[in-house]
Amino acid sequence: MTVTLADVAARAQVSPATVSRVLNGNYPVAAATRERVLRAVDDLDYVLNGPASSLAAATSDLVGILVNDIADPFFGIMAGAAQSQIGGSEAPGAGRAGGEKLAIVCNTGGSPERELTYLTLLQRQRAAAVILTGGAIEDPDHSAAVAAKLAKLADGGARVVLCGRPPLALPGGLAEGLPGTLPGALPGGGDAVVAALTFDNRGGARRLTEHLLELGHRRIGYVAGPVERTTTRHRLEGHQEAMGAAGLGDAVEHLTVHGPYDRRSGYDATLELLRREPELTAVVAANDTVALGACAALRERGRSIPDDVSVAGFDDLPFSADTMPALTTVRLPLYEAGARAGRLAMGREAAPPGGIASVPAELMVRGSTAAPRG
Amino acid sequence: MTVTLADVAARAQVSPATVSRVLNGNYPVAAATRERVLRAVDDLDYVLNGPASSLAAATSDLVGILVNDIADPFFGIMAGAAQSQIGGSEAPGAGRAGGEKLAIVCNTGGSPERELTYLTLLQRQRAAAVILTGGAIEDPDHSAAVAAKLAKLADGGARVVLCGRPPLALPGGLAEGLPGTLPGALPGGGDAVVAALTFDNRGGARRLTEHLLELGHRRIGYVAGPVERTTTRHRLEGHQEAMGAAGLGDAVEHLTVHGPYDRRSGYDATLELLRREPELTAVVAANDTVALGACAALRERGRSIPDDVSVAGFDDLPFSADTMPALTTVRLPLYEAGARAGRLAMGREAAPPGGIASVPAELMVRGSTAAPRG
DNA sequence: CTGTTAGCGCCTTCAT
DNA sequence: ATGAAGGCGCTAACAG
Numbered sequence: 095m096t097v098t099l100a101d102v103a104a105r106a107q108v109s110p111a112t113v114s115r116v117l118n119g120n121y122p123v124a125a126a127t128r129e130r131v132l133r134a135v136d137d138l139d140y141v142l143n144g145p146a147s148s149l150a151a152a153t154s155d156l157v158g159i160l161v162n163d164i165a166d167p168f169f170g171i172m173a174g175a176a177q178s179q180i181g182g183s184e185a186p187g188a189g190r191a192g193g194e195k196l197a198i199v200c201n202t203g204g205s206p207e208r209e210l211t212y213l214t215l216l217q218r219q220r221a222a223a224v225i226l227t228g229g230a231i232e233d234p235d236h237s238a239a240v241a242a243k244l245a246k247l248a249d250g251g252a253r254v255v256l257c258g259r260p261p262l263a264l265p266g267g268l269a270e271g272l273p274g275t276l277p278g279a280l281p282g283g284g285d286a287v288v289a290a291l292t293f294d295n296r297g298g299a300r301r302l303t304e305h306l307l308e309l310g311h312r313r314i315g316y317v318a319g320p321v322e323r324t325t326t327r328h329r330l331e332g333h334q335e336a337m338g339a340a341g342l343g344d345a346v347e348h349l350t351v352h353g354p355y356d357r358r359s360g361y362d363a364t365l366e367l368l369r370r371e372p373e374l375t376a377v378v379a380a381n382d383t384v385a386l387g388a389c390a391a392l393r394e395r396g397r398s399i400p401d402d403v404s405v406a407g408f409d410d411l412p413f414s415a416d417t418m419p420a421l422t423t424v425r426l427p428l429y430e431a432g433a434r435a436g437r438l439a440m441g442r443e444a445a446p447p448g449g450i451a452s453v454p455a456e457l458m459v460r461g462s463t464a465a466p467r468g
Numbered sequence: 469m470t471v472t473l474a475d476v477a478a479r480a481q482v483s484p485a486t487v488s489r490v491l492n493g494n495y496p497v498a499a500a501t502r503e504r505v506l507r508a509v510d511d512l513d514y515v516l517n518g519p520a521s522s523l524a525a526a527t528s529d530l531v532g533i534l535v536n537d538i539a540d541p542f543f544g545i546m547a548g549a550a551q552s553q554i555g556g557s558e559a560p561g562a563g564r565a566g567g568e569k570l571a572i573v574c575n576t577g578g579s580p581e582r583e584l585t586y587l588t589l590l591q592r593q594r595a596a597a598v599i600l601t602g603g604a605i606e607d608p609d610h611s612a613a614v615a616a617k618l619a620k621l622a623d624g625g626a627r628v629v630l631c632g633r634p635p636l637a638l639p640g641g642l643a644e645g646l647p648g649t650l651p652g653a654l655p656g657g658g659d660a661v662v663a664a665l666t667f668d669n670r671g672g673a674r675r676l677t678e679h680l681l682e683l684g685h686r687r688i689g690y691v692a693g694p695v696e697r698t699t700t701r702h703r704l705e706g707h708q709e710a711m712g713a714a715g716l717g718d719a720v721e722h723l724t725v726h727g728p729y730d731r732r733s734g735y736d737a738t739l740e741l742l743r744r745e746p747e748l749t750a751v752v753a754a755n756d757t758v759a760l761g762a763c764a765a766l767r768e769r770g771r772s773i774p775d776d777v778s779v780a781g782f783d784d785l786p787f788s789a790d791t792m793p794a795l796t797t798v799r800l801p802l803y804e805a806g807a808r809a810g811r812l813a814m815g816r817e818a819a820p821p822g823g824i825a826s827v828p829a830e831l832m833v834r835g836s837t838a839a840p841r842g
Numbered sequence: 843c844t845g846t847t848a849g850c851g852c853c854t855t856c857a858t
Numbered sequence: 859a860t861g862a863a864g865g866c867g868c869t870a871a872c873a874g
Contacts (some may be wrong), residue, residue, distance in 0.1 A: 098851060101860050109861045114853060124859060141620075144592030145528065146851035148519035164551070164573065165544040174539040176574050180583060196589050198572040199538065201551050208555060215570050218518030246515075250470070357786050387788040393792075412731050416760040418767075418792035441774070472867055483845045488869060498843060520867035523850050 097138045106134035106291055117142060138339055146221055155195045157223045158216040160209060164201040166355065167411050168381065171201045172227045172432035174255055179436030195222055195440065204320070206236045213243040216252075223253035223439035227432070229325030230259050248288055256290035257435035258426075260324050261450055289438045289445040291431050291453055295325055295408075298424035298455025299332025302406055303378060305422070305457060307340045309465045311376040311404065314342075315367035316350040317360055317388060319380040326352070326380065328410060333378060355380060360387025368395055375403055375466040382407035382414045388419070389462075400464035402451070410458055419461030426455055471512045480508035491516060508551045518705070522594055527625065529569045531676040531813055532590040534583060540729065541689035541785050542755065546601045546631055546806035547573045553810030561822035569596055570813065578694070580610045580791060587617040590626070597813035601806070603699030604633050607835045622662055631809035632800075634698050635824055663819040665805050665827055669699055669782075672798035672829025673706025676780055677752060679831060681714050685750040685778065688716075689741035691734055691756040697763045700726070700754065703782060707752060729754060734761025742769055749777055749840040756781035756788045756797055757803040763791070763836075774838035784832055793835030800829055 101115075103110040108127060115121040116131045123131075134140075148154040157180050161169035177197040207393055209231075216224050230237065248254050252335065271272040306314055316333050319326035330350065337346050351366050353359030360379050367374055377392070379385035385407030389399055397403045399419060407414060410425035431453050437443035473491075477484040482501060490505040497505075508514075522528040531554050535543035551571040574586040583605075590598050598621055604611065622628050680688055690707055693700035704724065711720050725740050727733030727827040734753050738761065741748055751766070753759035759781030763773055771777045773793060781788060784799035805827050811817035 096851095099853095102850080103565075110852075111854080111862080112860060115860085118853085122859065127859080139620075141588060141591055143523070143594075144589070144850050145519040145522035145594065146866095147592075147853075149517070149868085150851075150853040152853095152866070154519065163548070164538070165541055165548040166542070167539055167541055170541070170544050171537040174537070174575055174577070177538070178577070179587075181575075181577075196574075196586070198574055200570075200572055201548055201555075203552070203555075211555075212570070213549050214515060215518070217515055218521075220517075220519065246513075357790065383749070383786070386787055413759070413760055413787050416731065416764050456782050470867095473869095474867080484868075485846080485870085486844060489844085492869085495843060501844080518866050519871075520850090523852085524867075524869040526850070526869095 096143075097140050098143070099140070102131065102134045102138055102140050105138060106131045141181070152220060152312065154220045154222065156216070156219050156221045157195050157197045157225070158212065158221050159197055159199040159225045160212055160227060161199055161201055162204045162228045163355070164195040164199065166383065168355075168383075168409050168428065169227055171411075171428040172435070175429040176225055176227075176436035176439065179433050179442070180440055187427050193208040196452065197436075204231075210236075210239055210243065213240065213247065217243065217247050217250065220250070221247070221252050223255065225255045225257055225435050225439050226259055226460050227257045227435070228259060229319075232322045232324060232327065247440070253439050253441060254288045255435045255438045256288075256292075257431055258291065258293045258325075258428075258453075260292050261290035262326075288449055290450045291435055291438075291446075292450060292455050293325075293426050293431070293442050295328035295379060296332040296335070298408065298426070298457070299329040299378075300336045301332075301455075301457045302408070302422075302424050303333045303336035304339075304380065305459060306376050306404060306406065306463060307336060307342075309463060311466050312342065313345075313371055313374050314376040314378060315364070315371065316346065317353050317363040317367070317377060317379045317384050318350055318352045318382075321352050336399070349374075353380075353384075355384060356451075357383050357387035357390075360384035360389075361391045362387075364388040364391035365395070368392075373437060376405070376463070379408065381409045382411045382421060383421070385414075385421055386417070400462050402467065403454030404463040404466070406463055414458075415460070417462070422460045422463040423458050424455045425458045427453060469477060470517075471514050472517070473514070476505065476508045476514050479512060480505045493618070508602065509753075526594060526710075527596060530593050530595045531569050531571045531599070532586065532595050533571055533573040533599045534586055534601060535573055536578045536602045537729070538573065540757065541803065542729075542757075542783055543601055545785075546809070549806030550599055550601075550631070550810035553807050553816070554814055565760070569635065578608065580605050583616065584587040584610075584613055587614065587627055589622065591617065591621050591624065594624070595621070595626050599629045599631055599724075599809050599813050600633055601631045601809070602633060603693075603697040606696045606698060606701065618662070627813050628662045629809045629812045630662075630666075631805055632667045632699075632802075633663065634666050634702075636665035649746040649780070661825055664824045665809055665812075665820075667699075667805070667827050668829040670706040671703035671710070671726050672782065672800070672831070673703040673752075673767060674710045674828055675706075675829075675831045676782070676796075676798050677710035678706045678713075679781065679833060680778060680837060681710060681716075683778070683837060685840050687719075687745055687748050688723065688750040688752060689745065689748050690720065691737040691741070691751060691753045691758050692724055692726045693729050693758075694749065695768050696727050703754060716780045723748075727754075727758075729758060731757050731761040731764075734758035734763075735765045736761075738762040738765035739769070742766075750779070750837070751777060752780050753782065755783045756785045756795060759788075759795055759797070759836075760791070774836050776841065778837040778840070780837055788832075789834070791836070796834045796837040797832050798829045799832050801827060 116128045180197040234415040356414035407423040410423045414421040554571040576583040725737035781797040784797045788795040
C-alpha cells in the first residue's frame with residue numbers, strides 16, 4: 095500500500111539503513127549510492143513516515159508557536175517572524191528529511207485548557223522547541239501547570255522561549271530561581287535552553303500616560319484588557335504609576351474598564367467611560383484595536399479626535415499609522431522580537447544574560463492626541 | 469527515564485492494552501479499572517507518546533491549516549474560525565488522548581516550496597485533515613505538484629478542504645473531473661472527502677467597480693495583488709468586466725499596478741497611478757490593507773477622500789469600518805467560511821453538492837467613495 | 843471486559 | 859562505506 099523505506103532500499107539495491115542515512119544526511123554515504131537511493135525515492139514517490147521516524151529517533155523537527163489569538167496581528171506578526179527564522183529555505187527536493195525544522199502555530203484562543211492541551215501535544219510530538227507568545231494568564235493553578243509542562247518539555251530536550259511574556263510562569267520563576275538564571279539554564283538541564291523576551295509594557299504605558307498628562311489632560315479614561323492577563327496588568331500598572339505621580343492615582347479605578355482585546359470592547363468600554371465621566375478628555379486603550387473601537391464610540395457621541403478627546407493605543411500595529419488622525423501609540427518591535435525568539439528556539443542565537451531580555455517600548459506620538467480644549 | 473504505557477500498566481496492575489483502551493476511550497472498560505488506570509496515569513504523570521501512537525494506529529489527530537500570511541488578519545480570521553470547530557472544548561484532564569483533534573496552522577508565507585513542504589509534513593504526520601486557505605499560486609508546475617500531494621493526502625484518508633481557493637488546483641480539477649464532482653468524492657476514494665469553498669471574488673470586484681462607475685467615476689486606478697495569485701486574477705477580472713461593460717475596458721491595463729498584499733504596496737502603487745494619471749478620481753485596492761496604504765499616499769499628495777479621490781478595498785477586515793472615512797469594500801464572510809471549512813474537515817458537515825460551494829461577497833458602501841467632483 | 847501477541851516504519855548500535 | 863538486527867512505545871486483532 096504505502097511505500098516504505100524498505101521498498102526504496104529494495105529498488106536502490108541497498109539496505110534500509112543506507113536509505114535512512116542518505117535521507118538524514120548525518121552520515122557518510124558514497125555519492126553514487128546516494129544518487130541511486132535518491133532516484134529510487136523519486137521513482138517511488140516515497141514519503142518518510144514521520145511518526146515512525148520520530149519514534150525511533152526520539153525527536154522531531156517540529157517547533158510549536160503558541161499564540162493567544164491568531165486573528166490578531168499582534169500575534170500574527172510575532173508568529174510569522176518567528177517562523178521565518180525556523181522554516182528557513184527548504185532544501186530542494188521537498189519530501190526528503192532535510193535538517194530543517196518546521197514551525198506550527200497553535201491558537202489557544204486565550205483558553206488555559208487549550209494552552210495546556212497544545213503544550214501536551216507538543217510534548218507528545220517530541221517538539222524540538224516551543225515558543226509562547228503574548229501575555230500569560232495569571233491564575234496560580236494554571237501558571238503552575240504551565241510551569242510544570244514547560245519544565246518537562248525543557249528537560250525532555252526542547253528549547254522553550256517566551257516572547258512577550260514574563261518569565262514568572264516558569265518553574266521556580268524569577269522569585270525562586272537562582273539570581274538571574276532560569277531553570278533551563280541550570281546545570282543538569284542538558285542542552286535545554288529556556289529564554290524569555292519580555293516587553294516593557296509597564297514602562298511604555300507609563301510614558302504614554304505621562305505624555306497625556308504633559309499635554310494637560312486630567313480626566314483620562316483607561317480601557318484595559320482582560321483582567322487575568324499579565325499584559326493587562328503591566329500596562330495598567332504603568333498607567334497607574336504615571337497617574338499616581340501626577341496626584342491622580344485615586345481617580346484611576348473609577349475610570350478603568352476591562353474587556354477583551356478587541357474592537358468591540360473598545361467601543362463598549364468607551365461608552366461606559368463617557369457615562370461615568372462625560373467630561374473625559376482622553377482615552378487610553380489597552381491596544382490599537384481597542385483604540386479603534388474607542389474612536390468609533392467617541393465619534394458616534396459627537397466627540398472629535400483629538401479636539402474633544404484624545405485617544406491612544408498600544409502595539410503600533412501596521413494600520414495605526416494610517417488611521418485618521420494617525421494613532422498615538424506605543425511601539426513594540428513585534429517582528430524583531432518574534433524573529434529573535436525564533437532564533438533562540440533554533441539555538442542560533444545565544445540566550446541573553448540570565449535568560450531574560452527586556453524588549454523596549456517606544457512612544458509614538460501622532461495626531462490622535464493633543465492638548466485638551468481650553 | 470520517560471514513563472511509558474507499560475509503566476502505567478504495571479502500576480495499575482493491568483495490561484498495556486487496557487491502559488491504551490482507557491486512554492483512547494474507544495472501548496468498553498470497567499469503571500473501576502478505568503479509575504485505577506487514570507490514577508496511575510496521574511501519579512506517574514504519564515504523557516502519551518504521539519509518534520508511537522500514530523505509528524501504531526496509522527493516523528494522528530492533527531489537522532493542518534495552511535495560510536499564506538499569518539500576519540494578515542484575512543488569514544488569521546479564517547484560521548481561527550476553522551480551529552474553533554476543530555480544537556473543540558478539550559475533555560477535562562488534559563494529557564489524556566481524548567478523541568479531540570488538534571489544529572495546527574502552517575504559514576507558507578506565500579512560498580510555493582513551503583506550501584509543498586508543509587503538505588509533505590502533514591502527510592508524514594498522517595494528518596486527519598488539511599485545510600488550504602486563500603488564493604492559490606497559478607504556476608502550472610506548482611499546481612500540479614499541489615494537486616498530486618492533495619490526491620495522496622486524500623487517498624491516505626485525510627480530508628482535504630479548500631477555503632477561499634478555487635478547486636482548479638485539485639487533481640483532475642473541475643475541467644477534467646466528472647461534472648460537479650471532485651475527485652475525492654469519486655468511488656474508490658474511501659472515506660476521503662474533498663470539498664472547496666470558493667469566494668466570489670470576481671462578482672464582488674465587479675459590483676465594487678460598478679458602484680464606482682454608477683457614481684460617475686471614469687478614471688479608476690486599480691492596485692492589484694501579486695500577479696500569480698488566483699485571488700488577484702479573479703478580482704482583477706471582475707474589475708475588468710465592469711470596466712469593459714462601461715466601455716472603459718481599454719484603459720484598465722494602463723491604470724493597473726501589481727504588488728504584494730500589504731500596506732506598502734498600496735502606498736507605492738497609488739503614487740505610481742497618480743504619476744500615470746494625475747486626474748484619477750478613484751482607486752480600487754486589492755484588499756483593505758492595500759487600501760489603507762492607498763489612502764496614505766493620496767493624503768500625502770493632498771487629495772482628500774472621498775472629495776478628490778474615492779478609495780475602495782476588499783475583504784472588509786475589522787478595522788475597515790473604523791477608518792476615517794469608513795472604507796467602502798467588499799465583505800467576505802471570512803469567519804463563517806473558516807468555520808464551515810473546519811466543520812467539513814471534521815466531517816461534521818456534509819460536503820456541498822458537487823463538493824464546491826461558492827461563498828457570496830457583499831458590497832459594503834461606506835464613506836470612502838462618493839461621486840467625483842464637478 | 844481484559845490479557846496476549848504481533849507488528850507499525852524507522853533509526854542505530856554493532857559488525858563487516 | 860555498508861549490512862544486519864533489535865527495539866522505540868503503542869495499538870489492534872485475537873483469544874479467553
